Amino acid sequence: xxxxxxxxxxxxxxxxxxxxxxxxxxxxxxxxxxxxxxxxxxxxxxxxxxxxxxxxxxxxxxxxxxxxxxxxxxxxxxxxxxxxxxxxxxxxxxxxxxxxxxxxxxxxxxxxxxxxxxxxxxxxxxxxxxxxxxxxxxxxxxxxxxxxxxxxxxxxxxxxxxxxxxxxxxxxxxxxxxxxxxxxxxxxxxxxxxxxxxxxxxxxxxxxxxxxxxxxxxxxxxxxxxxxxxxxxxxxxxxxxxxxxxxxxxxxxxxxxxxxxxxxxxxxxxxxxxxxxxxxxxxxxxxxxxxxxxxxxxxxxxxxxxxxxxxxxxxxxxxxxxxxxxxxxxxxxxxxxxxxxxxxxxxxxxxxxxxxxxxxxxxxxxxxxxxxxxxxxxxxxxxxxxxxxxxxxxxxxxxxxxxxxxxxxxxxxxxxxxxxxxxxxxxxxxxxxxxxxxxxxxxxxxxxxxxxxxxxxxxxxxxxxxxxxxxxxxxxxxxxxxxxxxxxxxxxxxxxxxxxxxxxxxxxxxxxxxxxxxxxxxxxxxxxxxxxxxxxxxxxx
Numbered sequence: 001x002x003x004x005x006x007x008x009x010x011x012x013x014x015x016x017x018x019x020x021x022x023x024x025x026x027x028x029x030x031x032x033x034x035x036x037x038x039x040x041x042x043x044x045x046x047x048x049x050x051x052x053x054x055x056x057x058x059x060x061x062x063x064x065x066x067x068x069x070x071x072x073x074x075x076x077x078x079x080x081x082x083x084x085x086x087x088x089x090x091x092x093x094x095x096x097x098x099x100x101x102x103x104x105x106x107x108x109x110x111x112x113x114x115x116x117x118x119x120x121x122x123x124x125x126x127x128x129x130x131x132x133x134x135x136x137x138x139x140x141x142x143x144x145x146x147x148x149x150x151x152x153x154x155x156x157x158x159x160x161x162x163x164x165x166x167x168x169x170x171x172x173x174x175x176x177x178x179x180x181x182x183x184x185x186x187x188x189x190x191x192x193x194x195x196x197x198x199x200x201x202x203x204x205x206x207x208x209x210x211x212x213x214x215x216x217x218x219x220x221x222x223x224x225x226x227x228x229x230x231x232x233x234x235x236x237x238x239x240x241x242x243x244x245x246x247x248x249x250x251x252x253x254x255x256x257x258x259x260x261x262x263x264x265x266x267x268x269x270x271x272x273x274x275x276x277x278x279x280x281x282x283x284x285x286x287x288x289x290x291x292x293x294x295x296x297x298x299x300x301x302x303x304x305x306x307x308x309x310x311x312x313x314x315x316x317x318x319x320x321x322x323x324x325x326x327x328x329x330x331x332x333x334x335x336x337x338x339x340x341x342x343x344x345x346x347x348x349x350x351x352x353x354x355x356x357x358x359x360x361x362x363x364x365x366x367x368x369x370x371x372x373x374x375x376x377x378x379x380x381x382x383x384x385x386x387x388x389x390x391x392x393x394x395x396x397x398x399x400x401x402x403x404x405x406x407x408x409x410x411x412x413x414x415x416x417x418x419x420x421x422x423x424x425x426x427x428x429x430x431x432x433x434x435x436x437x438x439x440x441x442x443x444x445x446x447x448x449x450x451x452x453x454x455x456x457x458x459x460x461x462x463x464x465x466x467x468x469x470x471x472x473x474x475x476x477x478x479x480x481x482x483x484x485x486x487x488x489x490x491x492x493x494x495x496x497x498x499x500x501x502x503x504x505x506x507x508x509x510x511x512x513x514x515x516x517x518x519x520x521x522x523x524x525x526x527x528x529x530x531x532x533x534x535x536x537x538x539x540x541x
Contacts, residue, residue, distance in 0.1 A: 092113075
């Protein structure tokens with residue numbers, strides 16, 4: 001037994017020595033540049049595209065034995081004006097020899113540095129990332145038949161791929177859209193096209209000059225037969241947005257269809273905050289359908305659906321949203337800032353259907369159209385004390401001392417109304433509110449584009465039993481409160497002229513009624529009976 005072990009050890013040692021000697025001789029006497037014609041010819045046969053290697057090929061020993069390819073590029077298929085599909089500064093790859101005998105490709109690792117990938121959909125709707133096998137590969141007698149090719153590819157196994165200092169861009173010549181990905185880094189391990197493998201990536205997405213950082217981790221599974229890509233256990237961040245879920249892409253070679261189901265731990269868009277966000281998304285032929293969408297929203301909930309049409313030159317958006325039992329004041333604070341002069345507090349219920357187009361915030365507002373209905377319960381109009389305004393104006397007109405205190409808010413039981421939005425301007429003419437002292441009606445406009453407001457609240461003063469015989473009893477008067485100017489800091493004033501007119505009309509009416517009563521009494525005294533009644537009727541008494 002000892003002799004057998006010694007013999008086995010001697011054989012293994014000789015094989016290792018032979019392998020080392022072979023590698024040394026290969027590196028010393030064989031130039032890998034001889035492989036250039038072989039590689040370019042094989043790529044042409046397999047993809048129908050031209051591979052250009054203008055950099056040198058060299059042997060590598062670290063981190064594994066393999067080949068390093070200098071600058072190279074792959075061309076676009078016919079029908080594209082641009083010549084280059086992709087280019088790479090360097091590729092370093094190690095390939096195990098023995099698995100090739102079993103028609104398996106096993107790599108010790110691949111490093112791609114400085115990759116630039118140019119994805120294009122041309123004016124005819126053709127995609128340059130669709131790789132179709134050349135017709136001559138199906139000819140009888142061709143040793144590299146599709147079946148053999150597929151078997152080799154399906155047996156692909158790579159210990160890892162590392163992509164560094166890379167970028168991608170996408171151009172849609174039909175819709176004139178352009179997107180760019182920069183600082184792309186990717187690490188994928190234990191790659192096998194027959195089962196899932198882990199990946200992680202980071203990059204920046206640039207659209208219309210705005211840069212958004214993205215990181216992704218998950219398990220990926222390719223199915224070349226079905227042309228699908230499945231990503232499970234996704235953990236991703238987009239800017240300050242964290243999400244988890246699954247992603248499925250079909251029709252990779254033609255018109256990709258994307259279905260995603262994501263949950264977001266939290267979401268902050270501009271300054272608006274959401275938690276427990278759940279999203280299902282479907283993307284096909286340039287149409288992104290986000291439905292349903294739901295989240296916890298300012299102690300209430302938000303649900304809805306959004307459709308984004310990316311086929312037009314400017315993205316077109318259709319949205320339906322419903323807010324239920326949302327705390328209005330903190331939402332308004334986050335939307336417009338703490339320093340807004342006029343706010344609404346209370347429990348808000350709102351539903352709206354809107355359309356818009358564009359990417360920049362101002363453009364989205366300019367193109368905003370739709371309808372909405374709203375209800376606020378048990379809250380307050382903050383920044384305006386209707387009672388103080390009325391009492392101050394009354395005291396001023398009557399030359400009386402002012403005794404009221406400004407609480408800077410008007411409490412209400414309910415506020416309701418509907419709105420029509422045209423080109424970013426909200427039009428409302430059925431605002432109705434109920435307060436302990438006033439019945440309120442309102443109408444006006446809010447210009448979201450120019451941040452202007454022009455609004456009038458008609459305050460009808462309710463009768464109070466303790467003021468029936470008091471000079472301050474303004475029961476029956478309807479007085480407008482005008483809100484105009486900058487949306488964040490509007491001017492709020494009572495129409496004192498209207499108040500004076502209303503008071504004068506009230507006094508005239510009072511005097512007229514008293515005069516009528518006296519005339520009636522005199523007629524009854526002078527013309528008793530039916531004659532007096534007839535005369536009172538003729539006089540309108």
